[in-house]
Amino acid sequence: MSYNINERGYYGDFGGAYIPEMLYPNVEELRQNYLKIMAESEFQKEFNQLLKDYVGRPSPLYFAKRLSEKYKTKIYLKREDLNHTGAHKINNTIGQILMAKRLGKHRIIAETGAGQHGVATATVCALMGLECIVYMGEIDITRQAPNVARMKMLGATVIPAKSGSRTLKDATNEAIRDWINNPVDTHYIIGSVVGPHPYPDMVARFQAVVSEEIQWQLHEHEGKSEPDYVIACVGGGSNAAGAYYHFLDNTNVKLLAVEAAGKGIHSGESAATSVLGKEGIIHGSKTLLMQTNDGQITEPYSISAGLDYPGVGPMHAHLYKTGRAKFLSVTDEEAMSAGLDLCKLEGIIPAIESSHALAVFEKTSFNPTDIVVVSLSGRGDKDLETYIKHFKL
Amino acid sequence: MNRINKKLLEDKKLLSIYFTAGYPSLNDTKAIIEDLEKSGVDMLEIGLPFSDPLADGPTIQASSTQALKNGMTTEVLFTQLKDIRKTVNIPLIIMGYFNPILQYGVEAFCKKCQEIGIDGLIIPDLPIDVYHEKYQTTFERHSIINVFLITPQTSEERIRYIDSISNGFIYMVSSASVTGSQSGFGEAQTQYFKRISNMKLKNPQIVGFGISDSKTFKQATQFTKGAIIGSAFIKYITKFGVKNLKRFIKQIKD
Numbered sequence A: 001m002s003y004n005i006n007e008r009g010y011y012g013d014f015g016g017a018y019i020p021e022m023l024y025p026n027v028e029e030l031r032q033n034y035l036k037i038m039a040e041s042e043f044q045k046e047f048n049q050l051l052k053d054y055v056g057r058p059s060p061l062y063f064a065k066r067l068s069e070k071y072k073t074k075i076y077l078k079r080e081d082l083n084h085t086g087a088h089k090i091n092n093t094i095g096q097i098l099m100a101k102r103l104g105k106h107r108i109i110a111e112t113g114a115g116q117h118g119v120a121t122a123t124v125c126a127l128m129g130l131e132c133i134v135y136m137g138e139i140d141i142t143r144q145a146p147n148v149a150r151m152k153m154l155g156a157t158v159i160p161a162k163s164g165s166r167t168l169k170d171a172t173n174e175a176i177r178d179w180i181n182n183p184v185d186t187h188y189i190i191g192s193v194v195g196p197h198p199y200p201d202m203v204a205r206f207q208a209v210v211s212e213e214i215q216w217q218l219h220e221h222e223g224k225s226e227p228d229y230v231i232a233c234v235g236g237g238s239n240a241a242g243a244y245y246h247f248l249d250n251t252n253v254k255l256l257a258v259e260a261a262g263k264g265i266h267s268g269e270s271a272a273t274s275v276l277g278k279e280g281i282i283h284g285s286k287t288l289l290m291q292t293n294d295g296q297i298t299e300p301y302s303i304s305a306g307l308d309y310p311g312v313g314p315m316h317a318h319l320y321k322t323g324r325a326k327f328l329s330v331t332d333e334e335a336m337s338a339g340l341d342l343c344k345l346e347g348i349i350p351a352i353e354s355s356h357a358l359a360v361f362e363k364t365s366f367n368p369t370d371i372v373v374v375s376l377s378g379r380g381d382k383d384l385e386t387y388i389k390h391f392k393l
Numbered sequence B: 001m002n003r004i005n006k007k008l009l010e011d012k013k014l015l016s017i018y019f020t021a022g023y024p025s026l027n028d029t030k031a032i033i034e035d036l037e038k039s040g041v042d043m044l045e046i047g048l049p050f051s052d053p054l055a056d057g058p059t060i061q062a063s064s065t066q067a068l069k070n071g072m073t074t075e076v077l078f079t080q081l082k083d084i085r086k087t088v089n090i091p092l093i094i095m096g097y098f099n100p101i102l103q104y105g106v107e108a109f110c111k112k113c114q115e116i117g118i119d120g121l122i123i124p125d126l127p128i129d130v131y132h133e134k135y136q137t138t139f140e141r142h143s144i145i146n147v148f149l150i151t152p153q154t155s156e157e158r159i160r161y162i163d164s165i166s167n168g169f170i171y172m173v174s175s176a177s178v179t180g181s182q183s184g185f186g187e188a189q190t191q192y193f194k195r196i197s198n199m200k201l202k203n204p205q206i207v208g209f210g211i212s213d214s215k216t217f218k219q220a221t222q223f224t225k226g227a228i229i230g231s232a233f234i235k236y237i238t239k240f241g242v243k244n245l246k247r248f249i250k251q252i253k254d
Helices: A021-039 A041-055 A065-071 A089-102 A116-128 A138-143 A145-153 A168-181 A199-207 A209-222 A238-247 A314-322 A332-346 A352-358 A380-391 B003-008 B026-038 B058-070 B074-080 B098-104 B106-116 B128-141 B156-165 B187-198 B214-221 B231-240 B245-253
Strands: A061-063 A074-079 A107-112 A131-137 A157-161 A186-189 A229-233 A254-262 A278-282 A285-289 A325-331 A371-376 B014-020 B043-048 B092-096 B120-122 B145-150 B170-173 B205-208 B226-229
Touching: A021 A041, A021 A089, A021 A168, A021 A199, A021 B145, A041 A089, A061 A209, A065 A074, A065 A332, A074 A209, A089 A107, A089 A116, A089 A186, A089 A199, A089 A238, A107 A116, A107 A168, A116 A131, A116 A145, A131 A138, A131 A145, A131 A168, A138 A145, A138 A157, A145 A157, A157 A168, A168 A186, A199 A209, A199 A238, A199 A314, A209 A238, A209 A371, A229 A238, A229 A352, A238 A254, A238 A314, A238 A371, A254 A314, A254 A332, A254 A352, A278 B098, A285 A314, A314 A325, A325 A332, A332 A352, A332 A380, A352 A371, A352 A380, B014 B026, B014 B058, B014 B205, B014 B231, B014 B245, B026 B043, B026 B074, B026 B245, B043 B058, B043 B074, B058 B231, B074 B098, B074 B106, B092 B098, B098 B106, B106 B128, B128 B145, B128 B156, B145 B156, B156 B170, B187 B205, B187 B214, B214 B226, B214 B245, B226 B231, B231 B245
Parallel strands: A074 A371, A107 A131, A107 A186, A131 A157, A229 A254, A229 A371, A254 A325, B014 B043, B014 B226, B043 B092, B092 B120, B120 B145, B145 B170, B170 B205, B205 B226
Antiparallel strands: A061 A074, A278 A285
């Protein structure tokens, strides 16, 4: 069985392009060209050069000695937090901006929740001199003021999404509407492995650099290129997709996906899609999503804005359904405490998203000889206010 | 013969109205349908509200959000429409996004539509190939016409394909836009209407998006069979309520 996408744009039962006809030409143009463009040696050269010189890749694979001692296993942290702009998001935006240029687009739109993807998009637009419009929920704009300021400094226009619940899912709706209204000159940079095919696959391929590096870096450390476990948090799922990518079909490597349980899975304030979700359609993709019995999409909750999404990408829905990845969920409280733990033990302040992945060590035990790689997807600077409030610092 | 096909044979330009079920009040649905028929509307699109309507602009989204708040669900809508064929004869189409229909069950949804006397469905985010492979026989078994959209960007080849699997009319989106985002048609639209008309498709075309008054209705129907008004009607009932729908229809038809 393959856990990768098939030629029709599906991971098992999930994926596809459930889009209105108005979007068909845009998505079809991308579908017909993305693999061809990505395979061009000039594209690869430019992509890799920018990842190296601009993003600062490869990001270190760091053996966390004190954390390992505490949990009596071998823990490596994949330091995506050290990338330019502070998270894995930039891997995808670099790839997509180069894609947009080759498709002759000169106007870029994006959605953002916490603002991380918005900042990463505004950054590459500044780098390439392209117009940038970022849609962001009105509520998120007030919650994430520093990232709004960053985007503005980088020259982007931030447009509040005032419809629905005024958060990430509505920002995504608004970005899609913008694309419907501007079908010719605009490229939509989706920030996660969600949306209509080919987005989930394209974003996963741009993020795949993470697991590609893990392989050779681990070989340097341990003399073998496959870990026993890869742990990553899943909102839409792009950092997990990147960390899993080269291990998908190698079942010696166990994959753990960590969702945000918010205030508790059944508290009514949660984003644990694999537990609470059902199969359906969200943002053009057939996947698992949180919805009412009547098929209305519901609002998720997590202390971490990056995990606060009512669906997961179709790849993850497939990994869940087939049992290839084990899905766990971690509450706000557990994540915050794991985050603080990493600060004290390793001197690293993680993003709250990544703290969810770290919280797994309190819930699952590993063998002393197990090699466990954790995707440290982002740094915690953006979350300082939440940390301050939570720990009354 | 399906009421839609019969209506399309009439020698006139058809006026179709879209409204969101459950808006402005939950139980307005039946009265709106009956009044619009009496006012001379030829066909109706009953919007099944969805939380995340991607192809719609702010007017229809706001009406959908309100309808959901009012308590509209698929089940409630079907209950409201239970006896609609005792009083209403014009073709009725349900327009809704795919997820609520998928959750209800496509087979069960089509069956219920047939029982009630719904003649067709418009599901903007149901891909044509998925319909063709998985659901076409279900629709046909229950005599439900599926209506597809085309836009100015749709290629000729794809339009021919859509025409080949359609058996009612083709919903011509007037421009690259979401609903309710423009007023008035320019030369580009006229050229597009003419271009499609010259393709001599087997299915008649009905234009939607951007029609709000008698002028745009005439422009839209010069080369086509009819036109659909949605956002402008929602705006009207938001402002004036649902008591005097005849006045709105009269200003379109004059």
